Amino acid sequence: MSRLRLQHLVRSSLWLLPVGCLVAGALLAVGTLAVDRATGYRLVPQGLTGTPSDAQTILSTFAGALVSLTTLVLTVTLVAVQLAMGQFSPRIVGALLTDRFNQLAIGLFGATFLVAVLTLREVRGSDTGTVPGLSMLLSYVLMLASLVVLVLFVHHAGQGLRVAGLIDLVGDRSREFIVRQHGELPVVTGDPGEVVAAEPGNVVRVDRPALVAAARRADCVLELVPVVGDFVVGGAPLFRVHPGTGSAASADDRPVERLRAADVTRHVLLGPERGHTEDLAYGFRKLVDIAVRSIAQPFNDPTTTVQSLHRLHDLLRQIAPRPLPGGEHRDEDGVVRLLERSVSWEGYVRLAFDEIRLAGASVPQVTRRMCAALADLKSVAPPDRQEPLDRQLRLLHAAVRRAHEDEEDVLAALTPDTEGIGSGADVTAAQRPRPARAPY
Structure with a gap:
């Protein structure tokens, strides 16, 4: 042999x-x-x-x-x-x-x-x-x-x-095959002011206080390039290093030379997949995946999609009136040391509804539940967060009209209903209080 x-x-x-x-x-x-x-x-x-x-x-x-x-x-x-x-x-x-x-x-x-x-x-x-x-x-x-x-x-x-x-x-x-063929060559970034990721993986956790302390010691500002949950390719930029405002900074001084890569990369945990620890959008992603998959062929299960919309509605209602985490992190002197991007209110709304709207525009059970969710969210969202909800309603109305030719079907599909079809105004009977009977 x-x-x-x-x-x-x-x-x-x-x-x-x-x-x-x-x-x-x-x-x-x-x-x-x-x-x-x-x-x-x-x-x-x-x-x-x-x-x-x-x-x-x-x-x-x-x-x-x-x-x-x-x-x-x-x-x-x-x-x-x-x-x-x-x-x-x-x-x-x-x-x-x-x-x-x-x-x-x-x-x-x-x-x-x-x-x-x-x-x-x-x-x-x-x-x-x-x-x-x-x-x-x-x-x-x-x-x-x-x-x-x-x-x-x-x-x-x-x-x-x-x-x-x-x-x-x-x-x-x-x-491993690439490494065997070509060796473990370091990936050199084109920008000398960047710290690259040694290995690929999703950003699972970030130790922000430790990064702020490291940036303070080096008198610089760190900018986290990926959003928490993003997949980082091996050798891609993980941080951008900007000059600080202290006396150590000068026009010719490069803060990245005062900051070892290991001092910052060890404070960012990269994993094989996203996690719920610091990644709220990952929960939205899973629910949307379940909802879209349920109304796709051959499953054709809009009731499961409605159940996913229940939880998406609840999550959005919880964060609608609350301030979202900011992207600036300061040291004890109030100096900005760490910058990062985070998902905005509009981002969460689009993540929750865009794909489901596109996949379920022809399913009345789904569109009625979305109308109910958006109407309720508009009642609790502050004025500066109304526009993303209005945008979803406009796009939903347009998608439903493209999917249905009969005006009555359109009206029925756009009637708010928290159960899809089951508790809307057009499928329930209003009960009026009866007058009290006169005593004998």
Whole structure:
């Protein structure tokens, strides 16, 4: 077999690592059993291993549990492959099947099972007899390792079934290929006043007080280029460094030279996907995704879209009268040290309604719920936040008129209704109070 074929077999084989673990487990078991025999089974006292009856019970339990664990790992791996094939791409299968952690889990469980069975064969007697103590200790250690790997595998499988996990799996491997081919060359930015991101990822958290303190020490102003939640490409600008106003700043002084990149990049957490910790827009994004997907074919489930609009309406109502976080952060002397962009009120309104309006303009249940939400938001939003809501109403009316030819359908589709169709003025009967009956 040529070297290239051998390398390809090692990298793409699903069974090679598990078989290697089985061989290693068999060799370990044979070695420890040989040591136990050579020492007359007295190397480890039975106070640690238990009586032969105890050892047989423990090893039998180990063996049965490990069969179940191995079956679980294989089942979850196959489920992940099927979901990835149907939901994302059939070409993702190769990357999932060659996942080394899955192979290691299968191999460790199989090796532990093999060690337990071989050790069980060497136990003699019941209450009195011989127990291969060193082999028993090896079984204990492998079983403990199997439990740890099981917990890690559940976490790994959960991460791997996420969209971001599958995308990162392919992206990381492709990036590793580029590094192997061209080396880990530093990415040089065109602007000397910029601090770049060393690795790609979404901005998950920002330690603003620490960045303010770092900018104060360097007498500069930091400008965070991405918005919290943005994906930053490796080597792209993470900060722009502007001169400060103190005595250390001069016309020819470059503040970026007084500020090490590690002093600021370590205060920005980049993750594989967005999180809810500091990213309110991510919650909006998820709800909008659910709403748009629900009214798309073949799902055609506008009731789920209405449920998503309930929560979007609630979120917007909560922030409508409140001031949104500002983009300036000052030190204790009141000097601006950190600048960042944040999502505005108009941005949240557009994020909540634009895509749903475009996708659901022909669905009366959706448009009626949107009308009810916008009417209610206009009643609580201050005057300077009315225009984005008016814009949504104008666009919604225009979209509904394009979707329906009959004027009665248009009027019905634009009637505010908090349940889509169920509590609007045109589908409910008004109850008038009855006059009190005269007493006898």
